[in-house]
Amino acid sequence: MSEPRGLVEHFxxxxxxxxxxxxxRSLGVRRLDLVEDVVQAALVQALExxxxxxxxxxxxxxxxxxxxxxxxxxLRRERTHARALPRLAEDDERESSPLEAHFADEIGDExxxxxxxxxxEAAPAESRVALALRTLCGFSTGEIARALLTTxxxxxxxxxxxxxxxxxxxxxxxxxxxxxxxxxxDAVLAVVYLLFSQGCHVTHGDLPIRRDLCDEARRLAxxxxxxxVGDVPAVHALLALMCFHGARFDARIAxxxxxxxxxxxxxxxxxxxDVREGMAWLARSAAGDELTRYHLEAGIAWEHCxxxxxxxxDWRRIAELYDALERxxxxxxxxxxxxxxxxxxxxxxxxxxxxxxVLTEDIPARYPGWHVVIGELCFRxxxxxxxxxxWREALCLTTARADREFLLRRLAVCRPEGGEPAP
Amino acid sequence: MAKFLFIYRESTESRxxxxxxxxxxxxxxxxxxxxxxxxxxxxGGDGVKPTGRVLKGGLVTDGPYVEAKEIIVSFAVxxxxxxxxxxxIARACPPGHTIEIREFAGYA
Numbered sequence: 001m002s003e004p005r006g007l008v009e010h011f012x013x014x015x016x017x018x019x020x021x022x023x024x025r026s027l028g029v030r031r032l033d034l035v036e037d038v039v040q041a042a043l044v045q046a047l048e049x050x051x052x053x054x055x056x057x058x059x060x061x062x063x064x065x066x067x068x069x070x071x072x073x074x075l076r077r078e079r080t081h082a083r084a085l086p087r088l089a090e091d092d093e094r095e096s097s098p099l100e101a102h103f104a105d106e107i108g109d110e111x112x113x114x115x116x117x118x119x120x121e122a123a124p125a126e127s128r129v130a131l132a133l134r135t136l137c138g139f140s141t142g143e144i145a146r147a148l149l150t151t152x153x154x155x156x157x158x159x160x161x162x163x164x165x166x167x168x169x170x171x172x173x174x175x176x177x178x179x180x181x182x183x184x185x186d187a188v189l190a191v192v193y194l195l196f197s198q199g200c201h202v203t204h205g206d207l208p209i210r211r212d213l214c215d216e217a218r219r220l221a222x223x224x225x226x227x228x229v230g231d232v233p234a235v236h237a238l239l240a241l242m243c244f245h246g247a248r249f250d251a252r253i254a255x256x257x258x259x260x261x262x263x264x265x266x267x268x269x270x271x272x273x274d275v276r277e278g279m280a281w282l283a284r285s286a287a288g289d290e291l292t293r294y295h296l297e298a299g300i301a302w303e304h305c306x307x308x309x310x311x312x313x314d315w316r317r318i319a320e321l322y323d324a325l326e327r328x329x330x331x332x333x334x335x336x337x338x339x340x341x342x343x344x345x346x347x348x349x350x351x352x353x354x355x356x357x358v359l360t361e362d363i364p365a366r367y368p369g370w371h372v373v374i375g376e377l378c379f380r381x382x383x384x385x386x387x388x389x390x391w392r393e394a395l396c397l398t399t400a401r402a403d404r405e406f407l408l409r410r411l412a413v414c415r416p417e418g419g420e421p422a423p
Numbered sequence: 424m425a426k427f428l429f430i431y432r433e434s435t436e437s438r439x440x441x442x443x444x445x446x447x448x449x450x451x452x453x454x455x456x457x458x459x460x461x462x463x464x465x466x467g468g469d470g471v472k473p474t475g476r477v478l479k480g481g482l483v484t485d486g487p488y489v490e491a492k493e494i495i496v497s498f499a500v501x502x503x504x505x506x507x508x509x510x511x512i513a514r515a516c517p518p519g520h521t522i523e524i525r526e527f528a529g530y531a
Contacts, residue, residue, distance in 0.1 A: 046446075047450045048497075051453030051457065140445070
């Protein structure tokens with residue numbers, strides 16, 4: 001009798017993606033929904049059987065065999081059906097070729113191909129992340145809804161829309177040819193980046209960081225970098241960026257779940273093996289003359305990592321990097337961060353001036369961070385009532401628990417004798 | 424020591440499919456349950472496929488009834504001193520089922 005064995009963390013979730021990728025190779029992108037059903041059914045069988053008998057020696061192989069057999073059964077049923085109803089007969093010869101022949105014991109680059117399919121520009125942008133999380137990362141509808149801060153119904157709709165588009169276009173299941181690689185890779189990187197930032201900056205709910213999203217983003221990026229198609233400087237830069245940010249996760253969250261500002265973080269609690277990995281990726285990203293937003297953002301994150309203390313931060317260099325970033329990927333968030341750098345360089349008033357210069361009408365309502373920074377800079381200038389106003393404004397726009405508690409703490413500092421500030 | 428039949432039922436109402444992550448957690452929880460009560464579990468318990476036949480009044484129909492709110496998904500035979508002990512074992516099962524607990528009559 002073999003020793004009962006456990007499964008590695010996220011085994012089911014990751015196998016879901018790998019199984020989908022292998023089956024899509026045989027069945028085609030058009031059959032994405034059938035593939036997901038079959039894979040789900042294989043996992044259910046695994047759940048039932050392994051609960052009773054324990055995990056088999058080769059759980060991944062067990063799942064492949066089961067999913068493959070279920071797929072064959074499903075196709076056989078369809079064929080019977082097709083004979084009875086000729087108008088439903090499939091004209092696609094892919095389905096008449098022996099399915100078994102397509103299955104290899106080794107997983108090749110299928111997950112990578114699936115990543116390119118999920119991030120296909122044909123699908124609406126907001127659908128791509130949802131589809132990648134479902135098909136490749138094995139998240140349920142509910143898990144995706146929580147991750148992307150939307151409803152189950154909305155996630156379902158996004159995924160269906162993406163599947164419909166991919167089916168309409170009869171997208172190939174292949175890594176893109178060199179000629180189209182640039183645009184396709186940009187779309188993939190955007191999805192991976194979005195996934196990571198969704199995990200880093202949770203805008204509501206109880207968890208300050210959704211580490212599982214960040215981990216998935218890093219896993220996908222590593223997968224990209226491991227393949228010739230994705231072994232390019234932009235991918236290396238994105239990996240560096242994620243490693244540098246990831247290194248600070250533990251230090252960002254206090255024991256009670258509160259956010260810890262960079263200024264107050266215990267730098268010895270940073271994950272230095274992440275930093276080292278980031279440095280290696282950053283070095284590789286410097287090959288060639290391509291400069292992407294990921295390069296610049298990785299550069300900024302690296303500046304923070306390499307400063308021995310907050311006081312030693314090279315704000316001049318950071319300001320330069322934000323200026324460069326603003327030229328290739330302008331955004332209010334960059335402007336805000338640039339103003340923070342300005343405030344450390346030339347004082348709080350200089351930061352406020354900078355913010356005033358870039359302010360547009362729609363910014364304040366959309367970025368609680370805008371008010372947080374204004375509050376902080378006003379507070380430093382001794383303008384406590386202006387600071388209080390800004391922080392209250394920020395509080396109105398904030399639903400994440402950790403962010404709210406942070407703001408309440410700041411408001412308490414603002415008016416120490418005032419007791420509980422109004423919500 | 425008495426024998427008890429555990430009949431596990433699941434709701435037929437469409438529920439969101441469990442995610443792979445949830446299934447992995449369930450697998451570990453069920454396996455732990457099987458290990459913990461290994462000496463009480465009589466071999467032979469199993470899951471049952473979702474559809475079958477119903478023989479009633481000489482007529483065979485497809486079953487279980489489509490209008491049923493819950494269907495039987497699996498069963499186990501458990502040895503325990505009394506109902507209290509059997510219920511304690513049932514309580515330790517991972518959540519998700521209604522469990523009917525019936526003592527064997529001992530006719531056979």
